[in-house]
Amino acid sequence: MSEQVEQREFQAEARQLLQLMVHSIYSNKDSFLRELISNASDALDKLRLEAFRNKDLDVDVSDLHVEIETGASEATGESGANAGAAGRTLTIRDNGIGMTRDEVVDLIGTLAKSGTGELRKKLGEANKAADAEELIGQFGIGFYSTFMVADSVVLLTRKAGESSATRWESSGDGTYTIAEVDDAPQGTSVTLHLKPEDADDELHDYTSPWKIRELVKKYSDFISWPIRMEVEKTLPAPEGAEEGTEPTVTVETETINSRTALWAKPKSEVSDEEYAQFYKHVAHAWDEPLEVIAMKAEGTFEYQALLFIPSMAPFDILNADGHTGIQLYVKRVFIMGDCDDLVPEYLRFVKGVVDAQDMSLNVSREILQQDRQIKVIRRSLTKKVLSTIKDMQANRPEDYQTFWTQFGRVVKEGLVSDADNRDALLRLSSFATTFSETAPTTLADYVGRMKDGQEQIYYATGESRQLLERSPHLEAFKAKGYEVLLLTDPVDEVWVGSVPEFDGKALQSVAKGEVDLGASDDADEDKHGDFAELLAWLQETLAEHVKEVRLSTRLTSSPACLITDTFGITPQLARMYRASGQEIPVGKRILELNPDHPLVTGLRDARAAAEPSDSLAETAELLYGTALLAEGGVLDDPARFATLLADRLARTV
Template identity: 70%
Template structure:
């Protein structure tokens, strides 16, 4: 319940007055004494009262300003406050667009910069590389899971900081916030990633063109073989250690958000994702060679198809998801293991 009580000229009118503060400030306790209001007022009337709406706006800004002062003047107390109420406060990022900029300033997040200390967006921007144009973030169930995600490999290798967002509300508000301080927010698991400088791209252009040519047939075959699961297969610029990963279109819904929506009873359309493969990984190189020399051997073709299915399934597992048909995946894996011993 909202912990704000309403008085009119020092006469108690209502407790838990939920019209005086937005839901994301429900942890605030206090008293509001209005001077020009009828004593005989109902909750329904408060919703339409212009004075109450004005009080709500002023009170909200005052509370957020107080939190901002706490953040700058008493950082230790602020960190304690954020640990207790940060998740609730972040609800405002997707509900209160008038105060969204202030909420972004007072919010703190885990990141790859420190194992223990949280960071503000302003601090993140202050550490950005000279050529970096975006604020990178990853969403997931835990910090440990995200740090092991294939999506972070290139970012860690090149020293780019990534925000690690693990609260369920994070999956939602990142879709409502376009930028901070002129820097757009970019998911490491969405769209294409380009972390190379102009000099690096120029130096690697010949290699990239050669890779695209060498893997063209494999990419086409994988896309056809996995057409029930993915919409596209392409070479990855974000993988350095893993053989493959799955990504979502820039404006697509993430699997975690889709699961949240379904859990709440919402109907979510099933969208195919993009499979990215690492052209330097031994598994992908071996798959390319096997595909090139498969000939008309039905047994080899069947084994290649099985490998493609296993590759897709392991990409799902690597991001904390499960294959659409776990029993089928387990059967394929058991069969492959049996042939290897």
């Protein structure tokens, strides 16, 4: 080994920058192992490519691999201050492309370059954590995450095809040493002299084989190169051995990553059972997947995806703040477990894996930079999932019904938030309808059954089908054979306001605005004149509650109903906003009267025959209250209504 050791100083306050990286960027210090294995995998990829390009390169590529070793390392030749920590070391070694001395300085010494002072200035000016992370992502590399767990780091590397090697060493305290080494294996080894063990922190014992296995399984299980580690195994004493014979302890080298990335295989080569087991692994679920979606995109942005539509919704499916459950890999290296940026919120039930060939990440690989790559992948995944659901609807109605029962409420959120895919969402959605008591309908089927001359798709919103079917608003629609969609999910109150039409047919609430169902055969054109005085008196008497009183074409058996203006906010929607902490003012509504109901005609006649009285005014209040209760509304003063009703009933006994 050469004795020509050169000591250098990091420039521009690198010590403070290292502390910033160690304590402020990585949310989990386990990330260091992922970074080192990722670097090793890249080095192996580069060597394989270089050997293919340069046939004269004298390298052995027959057994490319990553090796992990715990305990003391004899390969680096460290001494002095590091000797006391030799019992707690962790080495990650590869036989890949390796580095020259200049590459070590350029790549590993990135923080020694100029500009870090400017970085610290910008960090000081950054008001938001996200801004700071974006700035940091422009400097440094993941190699420095090792100082989260190590007091000092030794790197030994030899470039493929060259004879001399380089040893780099630093404690992250502002200096590093670099020396030429005469004898070293091809590739790179990184030896970490771990920080003193914390007796209360067994979960981060990086000399423990089970901990190394756990981290490799979590972060690097699907890397194509074998990751090997020597493990001790205890063999029982052979049969017939003398009593007291000690078991035999042997050391074996094991490959601790599966190297099996199902998303990289053609779908024809993977069994349903393999997909099911993988789904249960990535989704932490017990159900079987309802659908498997395998994708491969080539071109400007290359990525592979393996997505699953579950057959059962989790208990927290309606929690919009929950995570999507899609894992992000970059070149088979695990980046994050719940990548919310890859699919819209209304597809949060989709589980699976996306593996990109390249992606803009910050230095910790934990935060995605918002760029065109993410948007392109997101659009592609969304369209693929929606087309898969549509295909299920057309060809596998039983599976589709299972899907819609479990996830329909969530999918309909997209009708509000995703204008680009709204038409596709409308076509794959289904709704309860008065046409059938059991089978839901699509909008396309509804339009196909519309009456001649019908220009609107009628719908009703409410808490339950039973409540809606008894609603006064539906009476005339039922009598004249008009089909009405029955929308009972809370999200329905929201999306119907965002969707003006479908296939040229406007959506019309049976409880909003005016509807024209055509005049009945015995309609009297003079009815409005007969009731004009009553309408004016009721509007004055109930001015506190209603903005208008008019005759209705919706009612056949009920005396009255309440209607919201065409562009008004329904009471149900207002209640939803209030429940979420938003106070939304609700304007006065319209009271519609059934001119053929005995109560209405009796009230008209009584009003015409006598002067206004408290009794008639109370009848008007009761009429309004019953209309409110009939639609499932809430009385402003239930006690007063109960008193008026009890008094009126007492007079009839």
